[in-house]
Structures are given as structure tokens and as C-alpha cells.
Amino acid sequence: MKIAPSILAADFGNLRAEARAAAEAGADWLHIDVMDGCFVPNISIGPCVVQALRPGLGIFFDVHLMIRDPFSYAEAFAKAGADSICFHYEADPDPGRVIERIRSLGKRVGVAIKPATPAEVLLPYLDRIDMALVMTVEPGFGGQRFMAGMMPKVQMLRRAIDASGRPVDLQVDGGIDSETAAVAAQSGADVLVAGSAVYGKPDYGAAIAALRRACPDRA
């Protein structure tokens, strides 16, 4: 199980220190939420912030683009230091070309789906992506309630990924805490994004360890 603290819940006045703190506390990945005020009703950070965080920080940068036109912006995030670029299926009428674009930039590629989007839309792309992301809240804001109704989508994708034989990560994002982490892990998720459940706690190491402990062994 990989734990990916979301810097959306970090102290933006001390972002470099917050990113480093999560890495030193045992995070596997750093989840970086990019919002444009168009695809979602919130604005967060852009490539210049990713670039500012990168020097001296070896942790895997898991960039989640909640933006319109990910095709055009992928290059800026790749140059800024993203290791993985995940875009929304709903953000481009031709997700295949965005996947190819990100791949051509030498980055791992993920595709995310909003709660209203059926998981089946991802099936044709499982042969060429590195990660599928099932949103367990409406994208845009941290601190929302986990949508347990998304678990059938996670279960279906777990079966499809296993059947494919490909090493595709299955990520869930939104409302993850010790209780919901267990539910998501049991459903087949193997990457958990956690904002408030890490950055909202006084001890990030203890918070990450608690999430890990909550997950069954298989995960």
C-alpha cells in the first residue's frame, strides 16, 4: 500500500518544509493537487510551485491535474519535476492523445474519474496507463466525506487490472482516514491519497503509520 499525502491540506506558507516533512515521515508519494478554477471550482497551484518544491526532494511527485486542457499543460508539469501526471478522463474528448502526450514526455501516466463517471470508461486504456484514480469525493476541495458508493468501481477496476497482468496502480482520493482506508484497501486500492488525515494531524509519521496499519495485508 502506498500512502500519498496531499499537499492541498498542508500549510501553504511553508510548503517546502511541509513536503519534506511528509517525505521524512514515511510517505511513499507526494500528491500534488492542481486546480484551475474551470474544471473544478477552486484554484490551487501551478507548475512554478511544483518546480520550487523539486530541488533536494527525492520523493515521487504524483501530480493530479484537475484542469481543462491537460494536453497543453502536461509539458509544463513534466518540466517542473512531476514523476507521474494524472489527468481527468472528463477533461479531454480524446483521453488517448493525452496519455500519449504524457508518455512522450517520459512520465508515468494516470487517468482519474469523477464520482459520476463509470469505471468502464477506463477499461480501453488499461493497456497503456500506469495508474487509475477513482475519486471518492467531488474534486475541488479537501476535507470532504468519503463516498463509499465508489467502492464497486474500485472493485471492478481491481479485477480488470489483475486480469490485464499489467502493473497499474489503483488510487483513491478523498475522505481517506483510518476507517475509510481499510474500506478502500479491501476494495482493491493500492495507493491512498490522504490530505487532512496526514496534514491535519500533529504527527505526520504517526498519521501515515495509522493509515498503513488500517489496511489489510493483501494491500
Ligand SMILES: O=C(CO)[C@H](O)[C@H](O)COP(=O)(O)O
Ligand atoms: O483531490 C482532492 C480534492 O479534489 C484532494 O486530494 C482530496 O480531497 C484529499 O483531501 P482529503 O484527504 O482531506 O479529503
